[in-house]
Amino acid sequence: MKTRDPITNLINALSKFPGIGERTATRLAFFVLKEPVEFANELASALIEVKEKVGLCQRCCNLTEGDLCAICRDTRRDPTTICVVESTPDLRAIEGTGDFRGTYHVLHGVISPLEGVGPDDLHVRELLDRMRPGPDQQATPVTEVIVATSPSVDGEATALYLLRLLRPLGVRVSRIASGVPIGGELEYTDRVTLSRAIAQRRDM
């Protein structure tokens, strides 16, 4: 709800960020107040721009400004291997290793019946579409899908579900090695561990 006090409004808006409590939000709000007006303009337009211009890549559901994301546009990437991740931060973490040369698919979540998240709420259909090359899809068929969802209960269930859908299509399905700590998120896993987890992936 909006109040009449602009500072309170800003603090309320800022405290909606994950990990930002009211105290930090207050500090940030007063920082904005103290800075010259250019800073506020810049921040405001950056916020609006990101919402207006960034959408989902038509192929892999990564965030992008165009129809296809930079990775899908890059012809040097191997389109026959797809790494399935829960989120864009996870994609970035794997990109950070510099070792993976295939393409990605971003689910934007994991299956969780308890929270009412089913396969239809994730971008599973788009992943299946990539398995049967159509006129506007890539020409080379996919040979391997690496499932890199987190080793949590939900990540594991999501991986098993994808396996059930993908295996009948004749594609090799593998799972990243569980060197990643249980319950830990890919996003926070160090590069070496992550790199090793992908290299030591196993067929499901």
Next chain:
Amino acid sequence: MLLEALHLHHFRNLSKVRVEPHQRFNILAGDNGQGKTNFLEAIYLLSAVKSFRPSTNNASLIGFGHEQAVLEAKVERGGYERVVRVDVSERGKRVFLNENPVRNLSDFFGTVNVVTFGPEDIYILKGGPSERRRFVDRAIFNAHPAYATEAMNFEEILKHRNALLKGDGYDANLFAVYDEQFIDYAASMLQRRLDFIHHFRPVLERTFRAIFDPDFETEIAYEMKWPSTSPGHDGSLDELREDRVGVERLLQRGLEQSMREERQRGFTVIGPHRDDLSTTLNGRDVKTFASQGQHRAFVLAMKIAEITYLEERYHFAPILLLDDVSSELDRERNRHLFDFLRGREQGQVFITTTHRDYILLEDDVSVYRVQAGEVCPC
């Protein structure tokens, strides 16, 4: 396993406690409502990262008017000293081991081992099946810390599966995934429990004979009251503890046979979350047929056997937390309890009481007076 020092800040009514306990017996004496049980609860919390009081929220653990409670202990095990700390705020608990934050509780569990014995344990056989499952689960947790994570994962799978059963849509692949996961986690739990009962049974029998009557036959058995356990299943449950394929088959059949019922009722009706223990004395059910004296002796034997089982099979002495049990036991049983405690070669014990005379211990004792949240040696 030794608690060398305990510091508490704003934990319930214990606003500041600094104690260096005796390595054998520590008696906490005081009237009711002064904070004796809170003291034991703090030690338990440093072991299990949750309270032994069921459904306790974080806010209730924090002293009135404060933002967080801090519990810290120096523990020694196998010659190694470690500092464990749990910070409780309304938002959650944070755990530290030697000052380093613990990300995964599975890395922490097993650092502090405790066995509790309180008035509620006297009713373990009279209460519902969940009381008896908790007894088994706590004993297993002490021996196999990873069990806590396994049990938590099982609970999570179970909740998801129940949500699917309640939902309207039917996705065969999705159901298959949760069946597979359910069987996987349930099988691990069942095997751990069957293995525990297998090794626990003779210890219990021996203990009961020693403290009550050598002519009594005791029996304790794991009980699955689901349709698939009787027909079609040949061989005893006991054999399944080493037969993973057999357990999975049993669960698979259980799910198949209860499919109609679980769709109707909207939850999973078979599995380790529904099981129980049966206990008999000379072939008769303890809960229904035993005298009060026999019943209490049986419960006491279960607790003593739990400790003995851990010491004999895993070679470590857990810290014992005895909460005002003497007032619940008759004179004879009380004497047996203290004979047992004195007879252990080692092992640290914390005992609360309203009456120092109930506590039949003279040597190797520190006594603390607990009054209005203050814990003072005396």
